[in-house]
Amino acid sequence: MIDLRSDTVTRPTPEMLKFMFSAKVGDDVYKEDTSINELQKKAAAIFGKEEGLFCPSGTMTNQCAIKAHTQPGDEVICDVSAHIFNYEGGGMAFNSGVQAKLLNGDRGRFTSKQIEAVIHPPADWLPHTSLVCIENTSNRGGGSYYRINEVKDIAGVCKTNKLALHLDGARIFNAIAETGDKPQEYGQYCDSISVCFSKGLGAPVGSVILGSKEFISKARRVRKLLGGGMRQGGYLAAAAIYALDHHIERLKDDHRRAKYLGKILQTKNFVTDMLPVDTNIIIFSLTDDITAEQFVQKLKNENILISATGKQTVRMVTHLDFTDNMLEKVENAFKCL
Numbered sequence: 001m002i003d004l005r006s007d008t009v010t011r012p013t014p015e016m017l018k019f020m021f022s023a024k025v026g027d028d029v030y031k032e033d034t035s036i037n038e039l040q041k042k043a044a045a046i047f048g049k050e051e052g053l054f055c056p057s058g059t060m061t062n063q064c065a066i067k068a069h070t071q072p073g074d075e076v077i078c079d080v081s082a083h084i085f086n087y088e089g090g091g092m093a094f095n096s097g098v099q100a101k102l103l104n105g106d107r108g109r110f111t112s113k114q115i116e117a118v119i120h121p122p123a124d125w126l127p128h129t130s131l132v133c134i135e136n137t138s139n140r141g142g143g144s145y146y147r148i149n150e151v152k153d154i155a156g157v158c159k160t161n162k163l164a165l166h167l168d169g170a171r172i173f174n175a176i177a178e179t180g181d182k183p184q185e186y187g188q189y190c191d192s193i194s195v196c197f198s199k200g201l202g203a204p205v206g207s208v209i210l211g212s213k214e215f216i217s218k219a220r221r222v223r224k225l226l227g228g229g230m231r232q233g234g235y236l237a238a239a240a241i242y243a244l245d246h247h248i249e250r251l252k253d254d255h256r257r258a259k260y261l262g263k264i265l266q267t268k269n270f271v272t273d274m275l276p277v278d279t280n281i282i283i284f285s286l287t288d289d290i291t292a293e294q295f296v297q298k299l300k301n302e303n304i305l306i307s308a309t310g311k312q313t314v315r316m317v318t319h320l321d322f323t324d325n326m327l328e329k330v331e332n333a334f335k336c337l
């Protein structure tokens with residue numbers, strides 16, 4: 001099977017597994033897990049943040065951040081396509097008692113001007129605007145990314161208006177691979193950053209949240225009450241350490257393969273609209289004579305898995321376990337459709 005449904009489907013490589021087996025561990029609720037401590041320190045240093053917190057998922061890192069930055073009744077500014085709004089089970093309402101102010105960005109990205117236009121002035125009857133969440137790269141935006149200057153502008157508006165800025169950087173290393181921007185700059189502009197290891201970086205489990213010492217101590221408390229306090233989780237942290245050391249440079253290969261697939265697909269008569277392929281995500285619409293479900297099934301018959309994301313739209317995501325050899329097979333399968 002060639003699995004292009006998501007970049008979460010990767011399995012640990014033999015080298016990663018070997019590294020995981022040799023991890024030094026302890027009880028992380030007592031802060032005694034050597035590998036988790038090392039990972040948190042390492043990730044914080046990459047982004048120039050004081051501290052990090054290892055969590056089982058990117059949903060948990062985002063939810064911990066939202067809870068740590070807000071009070072119930074607050075308003076959180078995010079894009080209409082944001083993961084925190086669409087794919088976290090209504091978590092911001094459930095866990096933090098906050099509501100979203102949705103912006104219509106350009107493929108998941110909005111501007112500092114759009115933020116300025118929706119910040120509430122102080123008034124008893126208005127929700128208190130306290131947090132802005134940006135997503136980079138944008139998942140529903142098809143892997144689109146911000147340039148660091150745009151993030152700088154957003155951070156400026158947040159600072160002026162005393163809003164916290166959270167970066168859902170589930171795929172931040174995909175953005176960095178494409179732009180060459182410095183992780184430390186993200187650290188400088190964003191109050192908190194969530195980074196996933198189980199996407200393009202190819203670890204089996206885990207995300208980290210980064211921020212100031214004070215912020216992480218709040219987030220740590222929230223993680224525990226959400227049930228995310230792990231004990232000898234260092235075996236998983238080791239996979240993330242391995243990924244940071246070995247799987248960042250190769251993200252460019254995923255982008256190259258995705259862009260190549262995008263080019264081929266553009267020549268096919270079953271494809272109508274396609275979002276620009278900026279990183280590792282390909283999203284396109286199909287002509288009326290075939291539904292997304294039928295298209296997915298047709299490829300499944302060729303041992304290729306992709307996702308239907310709407311009635312006429314499908315998504316493919318390249319990743320660590322998708323090779324050039326598989327790329328050729330997918331190209332050939334498209335020839336026969």
Ligand SMILES: *Cc1c(COP(=O)(O)O)cnc(C)c1O
Binds near residue numbers: 056057058171199
């Ligand atoms: C995958 C993803 C997350 C986290 O998802 P989990 O499955 O909970 O790890 C968060 N934000 C974005 C944009 C994502 O794509």
